[in-house]
Amino acid sequence: ILLAEQQRIVAVEAVVKATRVAEASAAALRIGAAVVAAYEAEKSRHGLLDYDDLIGHTGNLLAGVGAGWVLYKLDGGLDHILVDEAQDTSPAQWEVIRLLSDEFFAGDGAREALDGDSAPGGRTIFAVGDEKQSIYSFQGADPASFAAMRNYFRSRAQAAGRNWQDVSLRQSFRSVPEVLNAVDQVFARALAREGLSSEPGEIAHMPVRTAAPGRVEIWPTVVPEEVETPNPWDAPLDTPAPRSSHAVLADRIVTQISNWLEQEEILTPQNRPIVPDDILILVRRRNDFVEAVVRKLKQCNIPVAGTDRMVLTDQMAVMDLIAAGQFALMPEDDLTLATLLRSPFVGMSEDDLMRLAADRSAQRLWHELVRRQQEDAVFADAHALLSRLLTMADFVPPFEFFATLLGPMQGRRRLLSRLGPDASDPIDEFLSQALQYGRLGPPSLQGFLHWVGAGRTEIKRDLEQGGGAVRVMTVHAAKGLEANIVFLPDCCALPDGKFDPRLLPVPDEGLHVWPVKKDLDDAVSAAARTAYAQAREAEYRRLLYVAMTRARDWLYIGGYESRQKRKDGCWYNLVCDGLLGEAPAAHVTEVPLPWGETGWRIEGELAAA
Known part of the structure; x- marks a missing residue:
C-alpha cells in the first residue's frame, strides 16, 4: 500500500x-512573441533586414506561393552549387540549398551531359566539410544536418541514376607526423571521440610532410598557491598575495618564447631560427589569461599582435579620445582634465602635473x-592644444572634431608613439563610429560620446597573418588558420553551461520549454x-580537435587549474590519457623545463639527406 501511494x-x-513548465513556457513565449513583433516592426520602419532574415526570406521565397516561377527563373542559369565549410551550415541554410538543387535530380531539369556527369554540361552539387570541425553551434551550425543532407543527396542522386561520389580526404598537407599521430591517438579513445563524427571507425590522418x-x-x-591563514596582528601588506595560476602559466609561456628568441632556437622542420610570427597562442575563452600573456609579452619587448577581438571603449587610445571629448564639453571636470594632460595628446609628466595642481x-x-599658461613652454603648449579643442567643440561635428585632433593636431602620431601599432585598429574604428553616428541625425559631441559608450562596440581584428608578432586568439577565431608553433594553455576548464539558453530546445519536436530553473524541471525539460549538455x-x-590541428610543426599543451581542480573530460585529461596513459605514445621522453619542473615530449628525428 505504501509503495503504491508513493x-x-x-x-x-x-x-x-x-x-508548471507548460504555464511558464507559454508565458515566456507570449512575451517573446511581443518582443519579436516589436523588433520586426522596428526593422520594417527602418527598412532593414538582419542576417537571419536573409536566410529565412530566401527559404520562404523558394518554398512559398509563387515559388515555381522563382525556381523556373533560377533554374535556367543554375548548373553547379558549391557548399564550402559544409559542417558549419545551419538547417535553414541547408533547406535553401535543397530547394535550389531539387531540379538537379528531376526529369528534364537534370540536364545531364551526353557523356555522363563528368563531361561539361552536367549539373552538379559539390559540398566539402569536416564534421570534426563543427564548432559554431551558436550560429546555428548542426553537424547532424551535414550527415543528414549527405544521405539526402546520396539517395536523390542514386534514385535519378546520377553519379555519386563520397570522398574521404585523409591526407594532411599542414601538420607533421608527430602532431597528426598525437591527434589520432587522443581521439582513438571512445570518450574523446564521442560526438566527433557520425562516421564509424577511428580517426586517422595521412601526413604528407613525412x-x-x-x-x-x-x-x-x-595549481593555485596554498593560501596561509593570515595572522590577525599582521598589517594587510605584511602578507604577500598569492599569484593566480593563469598569471604563472602566462609567465612560463613568455619565458619559453623569450628563451627561443634570445638563443635563436632552430625550428627544425623549417631549418631556421624561430621568429615571433611562428607562434600562435590559442585559448577557448577570452579571459584574464589573455590579458596576462599579452601584458607579459609586451613587458619582455616581444612583438605581439594583441587579441583577435576587443571592446572598443576598453582600449587605451579610445579612452584618451573620449577624455578629449569630455574635456571639450566640461573643462571644469578636474579628473578628466588631469587624465587628458597625462595622455599622449598633451604628454605632461607627473612632476609637471603635480606642479600645476598642487597648492593651486x-x-x-x-x-x-x-x-x-605663460609660466613655461609645457603649460603654454598644453593650453594651446586644449583651447583649440574647446573652440572646435561648439562648431564641429564629432567626426571632424576627432579627425582634426588625430590628423592636423598630430594626435594619431602621439598615440601610436606611446601605445604602439596595436592602437591603429581601435582608432580607426572609433572614427568609423563617429562617421556612422553623423549619418543617424543631427550630430552632437555629447550625443556621440553617450552613444559610443552605451554601444560597447566590439572590434574583430584580422590576425590571419602574424605581421611579425605573436598572435593570441580564440580557437573559434583561428578556424582555417595555422601556425608553426601552437600553445594550448586553456585546457583545464570544462564548459559550465553558464551560457546555455534559458529556453531549452526539445529534440525532434521543434519547440522550446522554459522550466524557470533546473530544480523545477519536469521529464521533458530535464x-x-x-x-x-x-x-x-x-x-x-x-574544439580540441580544431585547436590541435592548427599546429604545423610544434604543439605545446598546458593548463592552469582553479581551486575546484580539473575535472574528467577536460582537454588536458583527454590529451594526457591519450598520449601518456596506459598505452603511451611512442618516443615519449621527459624533458626539464626552464622553471624547474619536468614535461613530456614526443619528437621526431630529422630524416637523413
Missing part, C-alpha cells in the same frame, strides 16, 4: 511539474592652467537539458 504521489508531482621532424610537448598544470590658487585645474560537451571535444 508511486501515486510521484506521478502527481510529475504532472504538477509538467503543468620528412619534417615535429614536436608535441605537455607541461604540468599550474584657482579652484579648478583648467582655470589654473589658463592663469599660468531530457532537453541533458541533450543540450551532451551537445555542448561534444562541441567542446571538437
Whole structure:
C-alpha cells in the first residue's frame, strides 16, 4: 500500500511539474512573441533586414506561393552549387540549398551531359566539410544536418541514376607526423571521440610532410598557491598575495618564447631560427589569461599582435579620445582634465602635473592652467592644444572634431608613439563610429560620446597573418588558420553551461520549454537539458580537435587549474590519457623545463639527406 501511494504521489508531482513548465513556457513565449513583433516592426520602419532574415526570406521565397516561377527563373542559369565549410551550415541554410538543387535530380531539369556527369554540361552539387570541425553551434551550425543532407543527396542522386561520389580526404598537407599521430591517438579513445563524427571507425590522418621532424610537448598544470591563514596582528601588506595560476602559466609561456628568441632556437622542420610570427597562442575563452600573456609579452619587448577581438571603449587610445571629448564639453571636470594632460595628446609628466595642481590658487585645474599658461613652454603648449579643442567643440561635428585632433593636431602620431601599432585598429574604428553616428541625425559631441559608450562596440581584428608578432586568439577565431608553433594553455576548464539558453530546445519536436530553473524541471525539460549538455560537451571535444590541428610543426599543451581542480573530460585529461596513459605514445621522453619542473615530449628525428 505504501509503495503504491508513493508511486501515486510521484506521478502527481510529475504532472504538477509538467503543468508548471507548460504555464511558464507559454508565458515566456507570449512575451517573446511581443518582443519579436516589436523588433520586426522596428526593422520594417527602418527598412532593414538582419542576417537571419536573409536566410529565412530566401527559404520562404523558394518554398512559398509563387515559388515555381522563382525556381523556373533560377533554374535556367543554375548548373553547379558549391557548399564550402559544409559542417558549419545551419538547417535553414541547408533547406535553401535543397530547394535550389531539387531540379538537379528531376526529369528534364537534370540536364545531364551526353557523356555522363563528368563531361561539361552536367549539373552538379559539390559540398566539402569536416564534421570534426563543427564548432559554431551558436550560429546555428548542426553537424547532424551535414550527415543528414549527405544521405539526402546520396539517395536523390542514386534514385535519378546520377553519379555519386563520397570522398574521404585523409591526407594532411599542414601538420607533421608527430602532431597528426598525437591527434589520432587522443581521439582513438571512445570518450574523446564521442560526438566527433557520425562516421564509424577511428580517426586517422595521412601526413604528407613525412620528412619534417615535429614536436608535441605537455607541461604540468599550474595549481593555485596554498593560501596561509593570515595572522590577525599582521598589517594587510605584511602578507604577500598569492599569484593566480593563469598569471604563472602566462609567465612560463613568455619565458619559453623569450628563451627561443634570445638563443635563436632552430625550428627544425623549417631549418631556421624561430621568429615571433611562428607562434600562435590559442585559448577557448577570452579571459584574464589573455590579458596576462599579452601584458607579459609586451613587458619582455616581444612583438605581439594583441587579441583577435576587443571592446572598443576598453582600449587605451579610445579612452584618451573620449577624455578629449569630455574635456571639450566640461573643462571644469578636474579628473578628466588631469587624465587628458597625462595622455599622449598633451604628454605632461607627473612632476609637471603635480606642479600645476598642487597648492593651486584657482579652484579648478583648467582655470589654473589658463592663469599660468605663460609660466613655461609645457603649460603654454598644453593650453594651446586644449583651447583649440574647446573652440572646435561648439562648431564641429564629432567626426571632424576627432579627425582634426588625430590628423592636423598630430594626435594619431602621439598615440601610436606611446601605445604602439596595436592602437591603429581601435582608432580607426572609433572614427568609423563617429562617421556612422553623423549619418543617424543631427550630430552632437555629447550625443556621440553617450552613444559610443552605451554601444560597447566590439572590434574583430584580422590576425590571419602574424605581421611579425605573436598572435593570441580564440580557437573559434583561428578556424582555417595555422601556425608553426601552437600553445594550448586553456585546457583545464570544462564548459559550465553558464551560457546555455534559458529556453531549452526539445529534440525532434521543434519547440522550446522554459522550466524557470533546473530544480523545477519536469521529464521533458530535464531530457532537453541533458541533450543540450551532451551537445555542448561534444562541441567542446571538437574544439580540441580544431585547436590541435592548427599546429604545423610544434604543439605545446598546458593548463592552469582553479581551486575546484580539473575535472574528467577536460582537454588536458583527454590529451594526457591519450598520449601518456596506459598505452603511451611512442618516443615519449621527459624533458626539464626552464622553471624547474619536468614535461613530456614526443619528437621526431630529422630524416637523413
